[in-house]
Amino acid sequence: MRLGRSAWWIAPGMVSLALFAFLLTRVDSDAAGRAYAAYGGVYIIASLLWLWLVENRAPDRWDMIGATMCIVGAGVILLAPRSAL
8 A cells, every 4th residue: 555554554544434324314404515524524633643643644734724714614504593483
């Protein structure tokens, strides 16, 4: 593999992705789109942690600024007060 590691490194990621996909199927359909926004935030954090901890490359300023913008956006989608229609 690219970093000289075994292909078994893929297994935890695949299990995590499958578990999260399963959990998304358990969300009420009215809020499924918002659940995908939460997934986006989780994916971004996991990707930067992978970059830092597995690939030994610290996220730079632009990575952190972009991630912060996305997490704030996901927070607005998930937590904004909504009126009943």
